[in-house]
Amino acid sequence: xxxxxTGGCGFIGNALSLFLKKNLRNSKILSVDNxxxxxxxFNQKLLIKNKIKNKKIDLGKFNSLINxxxxxxxxxxxxxxxxxxxxxxxxNKVIKSNFLSTLNVLEKAKKDKSKIIFISSSRVxxxxxxxxxxxxxxxxxxxxxxxxxxxxxxxxxxxxxTKFASENLIEEYNYSKNLDYIINRCGLIxxxxxxxxxxxxxxxxxxxxxxxxxxxxxxxxxxxGEQIRDVLFVDDFCKxxxxxxxxxxxxxxNLFCIGGGSKNAIKLKKLTDxxxxxxxxxxxxxxxxxxxIYDIPYYVTSLNKINKFSNWxxxxxxxxxxxxxxxxxxxxxxxxxxxF
Ligand SMILES: NC(=O)c1ccc[n+]([C@@H]2O[C@H](COP(=O)([O-])OP(=O)(O)OC[C@H]3O[C@@H](n4cnc5c(N)ncnc54)[C@H](O)[C@@H]3O)[C@@H](O)[C@H]2O)c1
Numbered sequence: 001x002x003x004x005x006t007g008g009c010g011f012i013g014n015a016l017s018l019f020l021k022k023n024l025r026n027s028k029i030l031s032v033d034n035x036x037x038x039x040x041x042f043n044q045k046l047l048i049k050n051k052i053k054n055k056k057i058d059l060g061k062f063n064s065l066i067n068x069x070x071x072x073x074x075x076x077x078x079x080x081x082x083x084x085x086x087x088x089x090x091x092n093k094v095i096k097s098n099f100l101s102t103l104n105v106l107e108k109a110k111k112d113k114s115k116i117i118f119i120s121s122s123r124v125x126x127x128x129x130x131x132x133x134x135x136x137x138x139x140x141x142x143x144x145x146x147x148x149x150x151x152x153x154x155x156x157x158x159x160x161x162t163k164f165a166s167e168n169l170i171e172e173y174n175y176s177k178n179l180d181y182i183i184n185r186c187g188l189i190x191x192x193x194x195x196x197x198x199x200x201x202x203x204x205x206x207x208x209x210x211x212x213x214x215x216x217x218x219x220x221x222x223x224x225g226e227q228i229r230d231v232l233f234v235d236d237f238c239k240x241x242x243x244x245x246x247x248x249x250x251x252x253x254n255l256f257c258i259g260g261g262s263k264n265a266i267k268l269k270k271l272t273d274x275x276x277x278x279x280x281x282x283x284x285x286x287x288x289x290x291x292x293i294y295d296i297p298y299y300v301t302s303l304n305k306i307n308k309f310s311n312w313x314x315x316x317x318x319x320x321x322x323x324x325x326x327x328x329x330x331x332x333x334x335x336x337x338x339x340f
Contacts, residue, residue, distance in 0.1 A: 001024060001026065001027050001028070001073045001074070001245075002027075002028045002030075002070065002071060002072045002073050002074075003020060003024075003027055003028070003029045003030070003072055003073065003074050003075075003076060003245075004029075004030050004031075004032055004068075004070060004072040004074075004075045004076070004108075004114070005017050005020075005029060005030070005031050005032070005075075005076045005078060006031075006032045006033065006059060006075065006076070006077050006078055006079035006101065006105060007031075007032075007033055007077070007078035007079030007080065008029075008030075008031020008032065008033050008043075008047060008052070008054055008078070009031060009033040009035055009037070009039075009040040009041075009043040009044050009047070009054055010033065010037060010040075010043070010078060010079065011189075011191075011193055011194045011195070011201070011234070012078050012119060012189060012234060012237065013031065013033065013076075013078035013079065014031075014043040014046060014047065014193060015191065015193055015234045015235070015237075015238055016076060016078060016237075016238050016241060017029050017031055017047055017050075017052050018046065018047070018050055018052075019235070019238035019239075019241075019242070020238070020241070020242065020245070021050050021051070021052055022050075023242055024242065024245065024246075029052050030052070030053055030054075030055060030070045030072070031044075031047055031052060031053065031054040031055070032054070032055050032057050032059065032065065032068070032079070033054055033055075033056065033057075033079060034056060034057060034058045034059065034060075034079075035054070035056055037195075038195070038338065038339050039195050039336075039339040042335070042336070042339065043193075055068060055070075059079055059097065059100070059101035059104050059105070060093070060096030060097045060100050060101055061096070061100075061104075062100065062103075062104070063104065063107070064104055065104040065105060065107070065108040066104070066107050066108050066111060068108065071112045071114075072108075072109075072112060072114045073114060073115065074114060074115045074116070074117060074245060074248075075105050075108065075109050075114050075115075075116050075117075076116075076117045076119075076241065077101070077102060077105045077116065077117070077118045077119060077166075078119050079097070079101055080097055080098040080101065080119075080162070080163075081093065081094050081097045081098060081159070082121070082159070082200050083159070083197070083199040083200040084123060084157050084159045084160070084199070084200075084294050084295075085199040085292065085294055086159075086199060086200075087157055087158035087159035087162070087294075088157070088158060088294055091158050094158055094159060094162055095158070095162055098159070098162035098163065098166065099162045099165050099166055099169070102118070102165075102166035102169055102170065103169060105118075106169065106170065106173045106177075106179065109173075109179055110173065110177050110179060115179075115180045115181065115182075115248055115252070116170060116179060116180070116181040116182070117181070117182045117183075117184065117241060117244060117245075118166065118167070118170055118181060118182070118183045118184070119184055119186060120163045120164075120166065120167050120183050120184065120185040120186065120255075121159070121160065121163040121185065121186060122146060122185060122186065122187040122188075122257070122259065122299050122301065123156060123157055123159055123160035123163060123296075124152060124156060124160050124163050124164040124167065124185065125146055125150055125151070125152065125156065125160070125299075126151065126152070126153060126154025126155060126156050127154065127155055127156060127157070127293075127294075127296055128154050128155075129146070129150065129151055129154065130296035130297055130298045130299060131296075131297060131298075133146070133298055133300075134228070134297045134298035137228070137298060143262040143265055143300045144298075144300065145261075145262060145300050145301060145302035146257060146299065146300065146301060146302060147257055147302035147304060147305065148185075148255055148256070148257055148302075148305050152164065157294045167183055167185070167255065170183060174253055180248070180252045180253060181252070181253060182244050182248070182251045182252060182253075182254060182255075182256070183254070183255040183256070184237075184240070184241075184244075184256055184258045185255055185256065185257050185258065186232065186237070186258045186259060187229065187230050187231075187232060187257075187258070187259030187260065187299055187300075187301045188202070188203070188229045188230065188231050188232065188259070188260070188299070189231075189232050189233075189234055189237055190202075190203035190204055190231055190232075190233060190234065190321065190325065191233045191234030191235060191321065191324065191325060192234075192324060192325055192327075192328035192329075193234065193328070194234070194325075195336065195339040195340050196208060196340065197340070198219070202229070202268075202271075203231055203271065203322070203325065204325060205340070206268075206271055206272070206275050207275050207278070207279070207322060207325050207326055207329060208329060208340050209283065210272075210275040210276065210278075210279040210281050210283060211279050211281065211326065211329055211330070211333075213281055213283065214283075215283075215286070216283055216285045216286070217285060217286045217287065217288045218268060218269075218285055218286075218287050218288065219288040219290075219291075219292070219295075220288065220289075220290065220291030220292060220295050220297075221291055221297055222287070222289055223286075223287025223288055223289050224269070224287075225267065225268040225269035225272065225285070226267060226268070226269065226297070227267070227268050227295075227296075227297045227298065228265055228266065228267050228268075228297070228298045228299070228300065229265065229266065229298075229299050229300075230259045230260035230261055230262065230264050230265040230266075230299065230300045230301050231259075231260040231264050231265075231266060231318060231321065232258065232259050232260040232264070232301075232314055233260075233314065233316040233320075233321040233324070235316060236314045236315055236316055237258065239312065239315075240258065240306075240310075240312050243310055243312055247310070250309060250310075251309055251310075254305075254309070256305055256306045256309070257301050257302055257303070257305060257306070258301065258303075258306060259299075259300070259301025259303070260301065260314050260318075261300070261301055261302075261303045261313075261314060262300055263314075263317070264314060264317060264318055264321075265300045266318055272285060274318065274319065274322055275322070278322055278323060278326050279326065
């Protein structure tokens with residue numbers, strides 16, 4: 001099977017490329033990535049070691065993929081600028097990298113009759129829904145999950161808008177050009193191989209900062225650290241994509257909410273406690289009171305739909321996942337230091 005993975009030198013695309021190469025017999029994988037991140041070249045080397053090539057293409061340019069001489073059975077679209085705050089400042093760049101790139105993927109898929117797996121984001125939901133669900137959660141002390149039918153109307157950030165627009169464009173191509181797709185609308189994903197920054201990759205940033213005794217701040221929500229996310233570890237996500245590839249017809253032309261679910265939801269303050277226990281280091285975390293208008297206090301995924309289609313469930317719980325991240329950071333610290 002021939003597979004193109006866009007964003008193969010990014011966190012998720014790289015993990016998927018290596019996982020599928022190992023677990024999908026006779027697969028030929030080609031990564032397409034413009035190497036725009038500090039860790040791109042490092043990840044590219046990991047691909048090369050595993051006999052996977054990367055084609056350096058800027059997917060944010062019209063028709064940049066259509067002439068690529070590699071016909072794929074499946075294109076897995078993992079390339080994007082994933083940082084919400086960056087999308088506030090660099091609107092042009094983010095629309096090109098996140099939306100125009102999807103058009104390029106679709107045109108290539110149309111030409112080669114490829115199937116598509118698209119990695120979307122939970123940020124398609126309006127910001128106000130997060131506040132509403134958080135309020136109910138605090139009152140009832142029971143998680144209020146987002147599902148495929150949750151409200152989508154309202155401001156969602158430019159990043160969220162590009163992902164929502166890409167989802168819609170894929171559905172249009174399915175309707176008018178018979179392209180088959182699976183959309184995985186993902187919440188927070190973490191794991192070894194992620195280089196967290198304040199704007200993206202919270203779990204990894206928290207662990208790295210604890211390990212190296214660096215400064216951290218609780219940002220927004222009066223600096224309380226009360227915000228909540230569910231966490232899915234990348235290995236579990238890769239396992240899901242493998243199931244979807246092997247059973248494409250069962251999943252096809254559906255959108256699924258994918259995440260760690262209620263069992264893997266964690267308050268930022270509690271994440272601090274867990275990082276302290278694992279690293280043995282205690283930080284004095286400062287408070288930044290101001291909440292960004294782009295931030296959300298709460299997101300937890302409903303896994304009901306994906307569980308109707310398969311018995312896939314996240315296998316890695318928070319404790320195990322965090323320990324795996326720590327172990328990877330400890331072993332590789334000198335090689336990866338510059339990427340944080
Ligand atoms: N990490 C998460 O928590 C999370 C959650 C939900 C959805 N997603 C989505 O998953 C995908 C992968 O995210 P990630 O965390 O691996 O991010 P990442 O930044 O590590 O990887 C994205 C990759 O895309 C490449 N890229 C960006 N613009 C490009 C362009 N114009 N042309 C070619 N390549 C380009 C980058 O070089 C990078 O290697 C994104 O679509 C993101 O929106 C991520």
